[in-house]
Amino acid sequence: MTEKVEHSYNAEDIQVLEGLEAVRKRPGMYIATTSEKGLHHLVQEIVDNAIDEALAGFANEVRVTILPGDIVSVEDNGRGMPTEIHEKTGISTVETIFTVLHAGGKFGGGAYKVSGGLHGVGASVVNALSEFLEVYVYRDGGIHYIRFENGGNTVKPLTRIGECDISKSGSKIIFKPDPTIFTETTVFNFDTLRDRLRQMAFLEKGIKIILRDERLQPPTEITFHFEGGIKEYVAYLNKNRTPIQKDIIYMEGAEEGISAEIAMQYNNGYQSAIYSFCNSINTQEGGTHEEGFRNALTRVINNYAKNVGAIKNEEETLLGEDVREGLTAIISVKHPDPQYEGQTKTKLGNSEVRKIVSQIMGERLERYLMENPDEAKIIVEKAVVAAKARLAAKKARELTRRKNALEISSLPGKLADCSSTDASISEIYLVEGDSAGGSAKQARDSKYQAILPLRGKILNVEKARQHKIFDNNEIRSMITAFGCGILDDVDTSKLRYHKIIIMTDADVDGAHIRTLLLTFFYRFLKQAIDGGFIYIAQAPLYKVTKGREIRYAYREEEMDGIKAELGDRLNIQRYKGLGEMDPEQLWETTMNPENRTLVKVEIEDAMEANEIFEMLMGEEVEPRKNYIIENAKFVVNLDI
Ligand code: 28F
Secondary structure, X not given: OOOOOOOOOOHXXXXXXXXXXXXXXXXXXXXXXXXXXXXXXXXXXXXXXXXXXXXXXXXXXXXXXXXXOOEEEEEEOOOOOOOOEOOOOOOEHHHHHHHOOOOOOOOOOOOOOOXXXXXXXXXXXXXXXXXXXXXXXXXXXXXXXXXXXXXXXXXXXXXXXXXXXXXOOEEEEEEEEXXXXXXXXXXXXXXXXXXXXXXXXXXOOOXXXXXXXXXXXXXXXXXXXXXXXXXXXHHHHHHHOOEOXXXXXXXXXXXXXXXXXXXXXXXXXXXXXXXXXXXXXXXXXXXXXXXXXXXXXXXXXXXXHHHOOXXXXXXXXXXXXXHOOOEEEEEXXXXXXXXXXXXXXXXXXXXXXXXXXXXXXXXXXXXXHHHOHHXXXXXXXXXXHHHHHHXXXXXHHHHHHHHOOOOOOOOOOOOXXXXXXXXXXXXXXXXXXXXXXXXXXXXXXXXXXXXXXXXXXXOOHHHOOHHHHHHOHHHHHHHHHXXXXXXXXXXXXXXXXXXXXXXXXXXXXXXXXXXXXXXXXXXXOHHHHHOOOEEEEOOOOEEEEEXXXXXEEOOOOHHHHHHHHHOOOOEEEEOOOHXXXXXXXXXXXXXXXXXXXXXXOOOOOHHHHHHHHHHHHOOOHHXXXXXXXXXXXXXXXXXX
């Protein structure tokens, strides 16, 4: 129950209440979703305001604390929000910031507002979507406090509630997201907050960010503080890789109020991990800063390679993919008025940035190569070897194409195709092993279900140069069967099946094959993942029978329920592999669209996916071992 607050409501105030009411009515207009991702966006918004106070030069520490009861607290040691009362409205600045949409705006001093995932919806949206929100301002030796409830209703105007040391200043916000809005979950995920806060600390060098979790005793606390900024970020990313350069190349510059900094270091792998940011937003879809970076990198390394005679003719010119092989890089730009484009608004569109980044790179990288001939030699040699491998594979491919030029580009022999040519209803099952493949061919509905049996292990493309894959029959069969090309030439409108379903045994080998396939899709057919065409079939783990009653369990945790339902004296069969099921059962449990469960493969965070594939499938054993040890506790019933 909120006590009636006595002060005059004028037209502007009415607009204020409508503002927050509108947010509660259509939260999706202000934060992309009210799912777990949207829940964490709220924290992001408040943290961004604290980071902005640091970027303005008045704070150097941000503390985020997760409290019991799905409550979070964010505080900074900045100036503390202004506490004066607006003489006209009788409303304090603080109350305005939290009750008027987009009232936060840019702070003085020309600092950039880092905007959260949704580009700075502001503190008032967080308030509108919170069951309660409290603000403590430490300023001028006083502690000022205001509390809002049920989506931003002021319970008590800003009041001076106590004294603090004159030297202490800052803002602290405590809020509890509203469970009637965040119906999926209101539980904060420590790892999600940790990863984003670590990233912010790398991107905003010098700011100390502390994350504390008080939900369990003893509390856990982690501090991020990187004076080296994005140089330390590259070192952190390369800890899962083997650097081939002793130092990390760092370049920075600014022009027309736009600043850019780049850090890069080559490793001995074949994958590139190039991540770009604008005002601390991870521009996953790239944009003009990444284009400027790529253009300059290719230009500068080609020029240097020609000058030192590492490449002698046009044909040996290095392509972008050659100079990006094994490169880890962070590109971070600050822009006062960023334009975001793309499907998820994470592609930077400002055209002037391309030239600025390209110029900074052009000058600084060229100078670095001239001043560090040993490092330059390593970099150029790696690119030249990559180019030679590419050319050799191209010739090999042309040869194979010329050899069977007389044959039509035949579909792989092992493919049991479906009769329908309508891709939108057609499915292809990638089945592990010939026995399961055989039973899948019998089980399927051949009108729209094709089967491609895969023999043995698929090549681990993570550890191979792109062109190596053409030597692998399994991969070639899949590429031919899908019909949509690979890498940059993928055209999903040519995809012959709109469902590519991975169906492997529910054992360790099956999991390995599935991971190898996912690595192939991620590295060579990412558009098929982004387009939602890749699925994983869910085969049952157990068949439970009692008399004529049959139940299938797809996960361990379903067994208790089934046992409770059927009682004791049950016959329980543990399926070791798909081959143990007869075609009838395989159809009923795993392939029949009426009963089957398919898991769609989706990539929520491109950067996280890239790092996970590198760690799971890449050269380095140590990171994989650590990951397994760290996560072994989550593995249930591992049958070796
Ligand atoms: C826990 C989250 O939100 N910190 C903030 C400040 C400081 C000032 C400020 C904020 C209204 C529109 C200017 C103080 N003194 N942490 C935070 N710290 N907002 S939010 O001003 C907001 C004004 O823009 C501040 C002098 N100038 C600005």
